[in-house]
Amino acid sequence: MTIVTTVLLARSKFPSDGPTSSLVTHYLAGAGIASGVIVAPPTVFGLTVYLLAPSMRHLFERLLLYPLFGAAALVFLFLAVTTWKPDPDTPASSMNNAASLVNAAATSALVTSGIIVTAAGILVSNFWLTLYFDARRCHPYDHVALFLLGAAAHIRREHHRWHDDSRVTSWRASLEVVAIQVERDASLSRRTGMAEGSAHVELREEARRIAAVIRSHKRALAQAHSRHDVDAVVASLVYGLRAFCAGDRTALLANAPDQVAPRVSRFTRAALRLAPATVLIAAGILLPLVPAIAHSELASSLRWYLIVMGAIMFITTREDLATKISEAVAKVLLK
Incomplete structure (x- = not known):
């Protein structure tokens, strides 16, 4: 928060010269653009995960x-x-007004993003502090x-809706949530730490085996x-609940498989492909806006090259194909 305040005080410029209506319009435009750029991607990301990964819905607020x-x-x-300046082609008579309007929009966007950073940072800190103190007060399996x-x-x-496909899907998703929590808490990582390699690995493998028992009930459902049949699953879950309490x-591992391979969810696989592609596309959009690059003749070519490469990286996993396409695109756009 201190860093944000310092930057705002150092970089903010609130011009008073220029048409009042235009200044207000640019203040509002700057705030609106900054808010849209900040809010839209997380919202799309969160809603996509919510719709495509039912087991992640309990994490919607964090997503x-x-x-x-x-x-x-x-x-x-x-x-x-970034330093914002009016277009060099602007007539000298209008240069001062143009500079005031540009500064108004940039300052408004900076202040808006600073407020969102501070508010979101406080919420994230509060969330992690809550988890920390809850963990200190709770037993390992609570x-x-x-x-x-x-x-x-x-x-x-x-249980009377066992014939309803949507209900069964919801039950299975809730068990996946439990299994994920088991993998996290039953490994007892807070008690062992990463330094104790053998103990940490052994407990983590046991946690996966216990989670596999939870997941086995998904097929039964x-x-x-x-x-x-549904009541039999509930009875088994209650037995596991008593063992956790x-x-x-030993009881939790009694019916567990001897070995379980690490699971990589569809969401994780998609995220691993989406992350680098998103970075390239974002770089293609933002880098050409930097004044030092914006005045270059290759700014437009750079933008499209990075955007195309980001799209290709997301569409295909074949590195040889992506390399060939990137070389062809580079020859055309950056020649």
Whole structure:
């Protein structure tokens, strides 16, 4: 917050000369553009994950908050290091007014992004502090027990709808949430730390095996042919809940598979492909706006080259094909 305030005081310019209506319009335009650039990508990202990955829906607030903080920080840094000047072709008689309007829009955008960075940063800090103090007050498996209790209650409450495909899908998604929480908490990473390599690896493997037991109930739900089949799954989950509450790791591992390979979700695979592509596309949009690059003859070519490369990187995973296309595009645009 101190850094944001310092940058705002050092970089903000609130011109008073120039037409009042034009200044207000540019202030509003700067704030609107900054807000749109910051809010739109996290919103699209969060809604996409919410719709395509039901098991991630309990993280929806974080899926919006973290990207929002990251986008606001990037926009704020970009505005903080960029100097905005009116078009050199502007007549000398209008240069002062043009400079005032440009400064008004830039300052408004900088202040808006600074406010969003500060607000999102406070929310993120509050979230992590809450988790930290909750973890200090709770037993190791308390969160898992709460998640498992919620999933079991959810399924038992609606067991008469075993024939409803959407309900079964919802039950399976809730079990995936529990399994993810088991992988996180049953590894006891807060107690072992990364330094104790053998103990950390062993507990992490056991956590995956316990999570595999939770996931095995997803198939039982998919194959359920009556409410009694669903009740059998609920009874098994309650047994696991009692074992978690008692800290009985032996009981939790009794029916676990001997070995489980690390899982990479579809969302993770998509994110690994989307992240570098997004960076290239964002660079293609933002870099040509930097004054030193904007006046170059290759600014437009650079923009399209980076955007095309980002799209290609997302579409194909074949490096040889992407390399050939990038070389061809470079020859045409950057010759």
